[in-house]
Amino acid sequence: MLTEEQNRQLTRVGSGTPMGELLRRYWHPIAGVAEFDGEDRIRPVRLFGEDLVLYRDKSGVFGLVDRRCPHRRADLAYGFVEQCGLRCNYHGWRFDADGRCLEQPYEDVANPTGRFRDKIRIASYPVAVKAGMVWAYMGPAPAPLLPDWEPFSWKNGFVQVVLAEIPCNWLQCQENSIDPVHFEWMHMNWGRRLRAPDSAHGPRHLAVAFDEFDHGFVYRRHREDLGEAHGMWTVGRVCLWPNAFFLGDHFEYRVPIDDENTLSVAWMFNRVPTESEPFVQETIPAWRGPIADPATGKWISSHVMNQDFVAWVGQGRIADRTKENLGTSDRGIGLLRRRFTSEMKKVADGEDPKGVLRDPQANRRIPLPTMHREVLTGGLPLAQVKAHPVFGAHLDRFVFQAGQPAEVWRDFRRAMGLPPDVAPNEAENAF
Numbered sequence: 183m184l185t186e187e188q189n190r191q192l193t194r195v196g197s198g199t200p201m202g203e204l205l206r207r208y209w210h211p212i213a214g215v216a217e218f219d220g221e222d223r224i225r226p227v228r229l230f231g232e233d234l235v236l237y238r239d240k241s242g243v244f245g246l247v248d249r250r251c252p253h254r255r256a257d258l259a260y261g262f263v264e265q266c267g268l269r270c271n272y273h274g275w276r277f278d279a280d281g282r283c284l285e286q287p288y289e290d291v292a293n294p295t296g297r298f299r300d301k302i303r304i305a306s307y308p309v310a311v312k313a314g315m316v317w318a319y320m321g322p323a324p325a326p327l328l329p330d331w332e333p334f335s336w337k338n339g340f341v342q343v344v345l346a347e348i349p350c351n352w353l354q355c356q357e358n359s360i361d362p363v364h365f366e367w368m369h370m371n372w373g374r375r376l377r378a379p380d381s382a383h384g385p386r387h388l389a390v391a392f393d394e395f396d397h398g399f400v401y402r403r404h405r406e407d408l409g410e411a412h413g414m415w416t417v418g419r420v421c422l423w424p425n426a427f428f429l430g431d432h433f434e435y436r437v438p439i440d441d442e443n444t445l446s447v448a449w450m451f452n453r454v455p456t457e458s459e460p461f462v463q464e465t466i467p468a469w470r471g472p473i474a475d476p477a478t479g480k481w482i483s484s485h486v487m488n489q490d491f492v493a494w495v496g497q498g499r500i501a502d503r504t505k506e507n508l509g510t511s512d513r514g515i516g517l518l519r520r521r522f523t524s525e526m527k528k529v530a531d532g533e534d535p536k537g538v539l540r541d542p543q544a545n546r547r548i549p550l551p552t553m554h555r556e557v558l559t560g561g562l563p564l565a566q567v568k569a570h571p572v573f574g575a576h577l578d579r580f581v582f583q584a585g586q587p588a589e590v591w592r593d594f595r596r597a598m599g600l601p602p603d604v605a606p607n608e609a610e611n612a613f
């Protein structure tokens with residue numbers, strides 16, 4: 183249980199707040215690169231309570247700038263991209279990705295020597311592209327390095343980037359990254375019950391363990407059917423500092439839109455069977471899934487991450503942690519909160535917080551604890567993928583999030599060496 187003040191400090195992310203200042207010390211994924219491949223190369227984004235515009239100009243450069251034009255505040259989400267930079271649709275002022283004003287068409291004619299534009303800047307943030315995602319850094323200069331996690335350079339994988347906007351505070355999403363027991367109940371037992379009302383409960387957890395390392399926490403769980411030699415207990419999963427989850431075959435990022443909304447960005451890797459090697463993916467698809475069913479108005483509960491979303495939004499826009507009661511299963515939550523508190527203090531004292539990377543030598547294919555590493559990096563023949571207790575189910579259906587576009591499903595099936603026109607088997611239970 184927290185005091186109201188502790189809860190406020192851990193959750194609020196606006197400019198100048200302790201948590202906002204801490205999280206701004208890291209790069210965050212904010213979109214899929216493929217979302218900007220077509221004609222539509224500009225979209226409004228809200229991050230850490232700031233209204234911004236993300237665009238990709240005709241030369242391919244991404245820019246992230248204030249949504250309001252510094253001339254007379256027109257909405258730059260309706261601007262148009264140029265060879266270099268973004269032009270406001272109201273009077274044509276043009277800005278580059280560094281925030282410089284490059285053109286003021288009428289001023290440049292009427293007062294060409296005035297150089298008014300040299301005095302104008304628009305707020306802008308550094309943007310980078312990696313692993314099919316667009317990343318932003320909103321903290322003070324100099325920006326640290328964008329982490330080069332090893333899975334981002336794994337070969338022979340079909341990757342997709344999956345996004346959703348979740349109407350709740352980011353911290354309840356991230357606390358889910360260090361919550362081992364919810365798998366048993368939310369995904370296994372509830373998942374089974376949703377499909378068959380009389381289904382029996384699955385195997386129980388007998389023990390959970392938590393360890394901290396440079397890039398977050400590892401949690402391990404001992405399930406009664408799997409024993410202590412299983413990767414769930416020997417390797418575990420990673421609550422990736424500060425706001426992500428790494429589960430071996432995918433990352434889930436929880437990026438604050440503002441205090442009451444979070445952008446979920448998932449990077450998903452499927453190793454192709456050895457018969458399909460070499461597989462080189464031309465473009466990493468990116469898509470956004472719905473979280474509510476328009477027919478019923480209820481949250482979608484058919485896919486793994488949608489089930490998590492149900493839990494997170496159910497905790498309220500900002501969970502009231504003065505009313506919770508933490509048990510033994512929640513020990514990791516306490517570790518995470520205490521680490522956030524100490525790192526907020528470090529930032530206030532002018533130090534780099536946990537996990538900030540500045541040494542290029544140390545930022546090369548950083549390995550993370552990875553269950554099924556041999557399968558993900560070395561591959562298996564198709565028959566063995568089909569029989570695999572985890573990856574087998576992934577061949578028949580995209581289990582993680584609802585709304586996968588049909589063309590992404592077909593491309594995935596082709597990559598896996600399977601007939602592309604077989605519909606996903608939505609009746610199948612992943613657990």
Ligand code: FES
Binds near residue numbers: 252254272274
């Ligand atoms: S308001 Fe943008 S150019 Fe005038």
Ligand SMILES: [Fe+2]
Binds near residue numbers: 358486
């Ligand atoms: Fe979950």
